[in-house]
Amino acid sequence: MPYDAHTIPTNYIPRVTVSMKFDRMLRTALASLSLALCFTGVPAFAKKPLPDIWVGTWATSPMAATNKDALGTTDITLRQIVHISLGGAYTRVVLTNEFGTEPLIVGAVHVALSSGGSDIALTSANSVTFGGSPTITIPPGALAVSDGFSLMLKPFADVAVSIFLPAQKISQITSHGFADQTNYMADGNMVGKSTLAGAKEFTNWDFLKGIDVRVSADDASIVTFGDSITDGALSTRNANARWPDVLAKRLHDNKKTAGMGILNQGIGGNRILHDGTGPSALARFDRDVIAQAGVKYVVVLESINDIGGAYNPKTPHDIVTADDLISGFKQMAERAHTHGIKIIGATLTPYVGAGYASPAGEAVRVAVNTWIKTSNMLDGVIDFDKMTQDPANPTMFLPAYDSGDHLHPKDAGYKAMGEGIDLKLFEDKKK
Known part of the structure; x- marks a missing residue:
């Protein structure tokens, strides 16, 4: 019986008596047909490319x-x-x-x-x-x-x-x-x-x-770099309700950002310029960001603890200015870009009402946020300040998002942060 491109068996060998010239022509035609079947997506001829790079799927600082x-x-x-x-x-x-x-x-x-x-x-x-x-x-x-x-x-x-x-x-x-x-x-x-x-x-x-997986070269990781708000302080234990967890699920569900790992490198109490709870952000940036497997992006949410300590109305210490903090951000941007990593700046969430808040500290927070939103050194901005503030009193957390300490979100606040991020920031995974 005759065969077409969709019914010919892979082990079919024509049994005909022909001239050598015709035999060569027939074999050439069959080889061409096999090649054509490869390009038409017939499963028997398809080959899946092997995974070829390590990418971080989980990490901690x-x-x-x-x-x-x-x-x-x-x-x-x-x-x-x-x-x-x-x-x-x-x-x-x-x-x-x-x-x-x-x-x-x-x-x-x-x-x-x-x-x-x-x-x-x-x-x-x-x-x-x-x-x-x-x-x-x-x-x-x-x-x-x-x-x-x-x-x-x-x-x-x-x-x-x-x-x-x-x-x-x-x-x-x-x-x-x-x-x-x-x-x-x-x-x-x-x-x-x-x-x-x-x-x-x-x-x-x-x-x-950390834990890494071997995946396609099209995949990459995002480091979320910050303090307790990135670490997930006061979120529900064992629930994976931190804002990076929420972001990870959204990335996975979006076709253009699927294949992105999230590496949470938040440390509660961390600061940009001074050691304290863990090494300073500048001291640990190379280890916790640049050295991570497959990293393509870093989201930085840092400096509220620098501000809170320096302008604590009761016990001010390790005094810093807005310019000092901005200089620290610039250093992180330079180091990220040197290694082909895009840096996304995140604005500082409201903190008026927190134990270490003060009018002078609020002025520094506003100045840092203004720089983040207008700087040409950053590759993108996430406006967490706007997402979490009370429209009736923008210097404070929206009560529905406030954990009660006026500094950290609760689960609903972390969810709003993770859901408010524009995924277009992460659609370019190629270095």
């Missing part, structure tokens, strides 16, 4: 912390839960001892899908290696990137990272002190257990810095 849980006194397992943004089939984790004063001995690391609480799905569990070894010693001040491993992660999956630390001296831990997430610790090497019976709960991310 570590800092020095006291070892209040006496980690290292005995063998212990930390099982920490993270909510990723970008999915992928090939994964790696980043551990950190950047603020440690002794080498950190890591006895084992397992990564699996979380099943809620301290439970994990054992069928998804992976034993993680570092240069082929299941153990690693991380020097003081250093971090460690694992080997890649296969783990199918859907966008917004909850991932459990279990770290076994044998007994050792740990004077100071490297930790993100406000995870807004319940994590778990248990005695002994429990990384391979489906649940941690009798586990103690804690709300830090200790020695854990």
Whole structure:
């Protein structure tokens, strides 16, 4: 019977007696037909390009912390839960001892899908290696990137990272002190257990810095860089209700911005120009922004704590001016642009009524916001001030968004911030 381009079997070999010349012509025609089928989208001939770059899907900003849980006194397992943004089939984790004063001995690391609480799905569990070894010693001040491993992660999956630390001296831990997430610790090497019976709960991310996925070169990450308002202070624990979480879902649902990971690098109490709760923004910018895998954009929401401290009506300290803060923004813009990263400035939200607010500080906040909205050094602007202010009193939070301290949003406020961002800012993913 005759065949056409949609019915010819891939193993069809014509059995005819023909001249050699005609045979060559027939073979050439069949080769051309096969090539044509490739371009018409017939699945049997289609080839999917392999993923080819690492992109961050989750990250946090570590800092020095006291070892209040006496980690290292005995063998212990930390099982920490993270909510990723970008999915992928090939994964790696980043551990950190950047603020440690002794080498950190890591006895084992397992990564699996979380099943809620301290439970994990054992069928998804992976034993993680570092240069082929299941153990690693991380020097003081250093971090460690694992080997890649296969783990199918859907966008917004909850991932459990279990770290076994044998007994050792740990004077100071490297930790993100406000995870807004319940994590778990248990005695002994429990990384391979489906649940941690009798586990103690804690709300830090200790020695854990990031998770990357291997994805298409068209994908990229966005760093949200700031203080407690980016970190999600006073949002509902375990609900992933921070404004970067809201933004991540919107990016995923929008065809032009799908494939963008969100890396939340907020630290509560952080400042641009002075260390305090964590290193200053200028001190940590290279580590927490530029060094992140696949970063294309950074959104900066910083300096309300610089202002609050400098103009605190009771105990002013570390005095700064609007020009000082603007100079800090300019430094971040220069460093971002040097590395091909676009920087988006976010205006400071209202703070009148907060414990450290003052008329002089409000004047500086307005001046900084004016610069952010008019500067030609930034690649875009997000006007969080306008989104969250009370129209009847623009220097204060809208009551429906105010957590009650007149400084931090509650869940509704974070939702309004995440939903108010123009996604067109992030449609150009190519460097």
